[in-house]
Amino acid sequence: MLPTVFSVAGTILFFNNVALAQQSLASLQSIQSAQAVTVAVTPPKLSDGTAKVAITNTDMFPHIVFVQIFNKNAKKTPVAEISTTVKPFETLKLDAKPQVPKAVFESGLQWVTYQDIGDLGPAVKDNHFQLPFAPNTKVRVCQSADGPQTTHGGEKIDAVDFCVAEKTPIVAARAGVVIAVVQHFTEGGMNPALLLKANTIRILHRDGLISVYSHIYTNSATVKVGQQVQQGQQIALEGNVGYSSGPHLHFEVLEGQAKLNSQQTLFHLVPIRFFNKNNNEIKIKHDTHYTADGLTSSPGASQSK
Known part of the structure; x- marks a missing residue:
């Protein structure tokens, strides 16, 4: 059976069961991604009780891929899972070992790929960022x-x-490669319909x-997807x-x-560590002013966003 394929805001999902597709699709409507998907996952093939999966990435960027495999009679609990990073232009062939008896596993498969x-x-991250503004x-x-x-x-x-004046230059907080640029939206306000309409740049380190810069001014990006950027390089204007x-x-x-996390995505936010040009850590506090070099700070005006 050919899989059912859905694309949700740039994230592709492969299913061979429509009911399972609809169930997963409902929880993924909030996923936001700017890039076309270029990862192909072959349907799992059974061999001696093992599900064999091939994953091909034809993109210039690495992709995180998470595959859940279900028995047709137990649709809510996966019997096997695969998670991996697939490098650019790489094909991986992986085996999924089921957590159920072979006979149960081979009685019928369903699968979903995120x-x-x-x-x-690596397990240890270099979580050092500068404030994302010019000195x-x-x-x-x-x-x-x-x-x-x-x-x-x-x-x-x-x-x-x-908070800073509109059209203030924004810079890369760390060196990396630009993986997403969204800059065509024009409207701002507290209308919930605008939750997925924030102009955004993403940089992979x-x-x-991944550092994310949101609410940028319309058509103000000075970088493009695939571009290498240096720490402190201007990437857009604030909006x-x-x-x-x-x-x-x-x-x-x-x-x-x-x-997947509770938001049904493959990412979670991490606490950010900011450092100034002398490599001293900046302790970010609410309602406090800072200069972008991180060398001075002062209490704010008791306002909040």
Whole structure:
């Protein structure tokens, strides 16, 4: 049987069972990705009680791929799983060992594949970032983990909002390669319909972490997908596009993981460690002003985003 294929905001899902597809599709509507999917996963083939899967990546970027295999009579609990990073232009052939008796496993298979641009990377990450603005720029932290949560909280607790004038230059907080540029949206405000309409740039770093810069000004990106960028290089201008109450930069750092999180994605946010040009750590605090070189700070004006 040929699989049913869905594409959800750039993330492709392969199914050989329509009911399973609809169930998984409903929980994936919020996934946002800017790139066309170029990863192919062959249907699992049984051999001596083992499901053999081939994964081919024809993209210029690595992809995280997570495959769940189900018995046709037990649709909610996978009997085998595969998770891996597939390098650019690589084909992997992997075996999934079922956690059920061979006869049960071979009575019929269903499967679902989740994938997105990313890299599981090493276990220890180089979580060092500079503030994402040009030197001498004065910014205010208007939402962070230590203060009131107006639009973060939950999965987004470790994101940081920086409030600064519209069209302020934004720079790469670490060197890496640009994997997504979305800059065509024009509207901003507190309408929930704008939640998935924030102009965004994503940069993949050498250890697999991804820095995300959201609410950028329309058509202000100075980088393109596939471009290598250096720390401190301008990438866009700050804006007020998407679900936003005023001009600010929403900054977060994602880490790939081998299984889906509670939001049904392959990434989770990690606490961000900022360092100044002297390599001293900056302790980010809510409602505090900083210069972008991280050398000075002062209390803010008791406002919040």
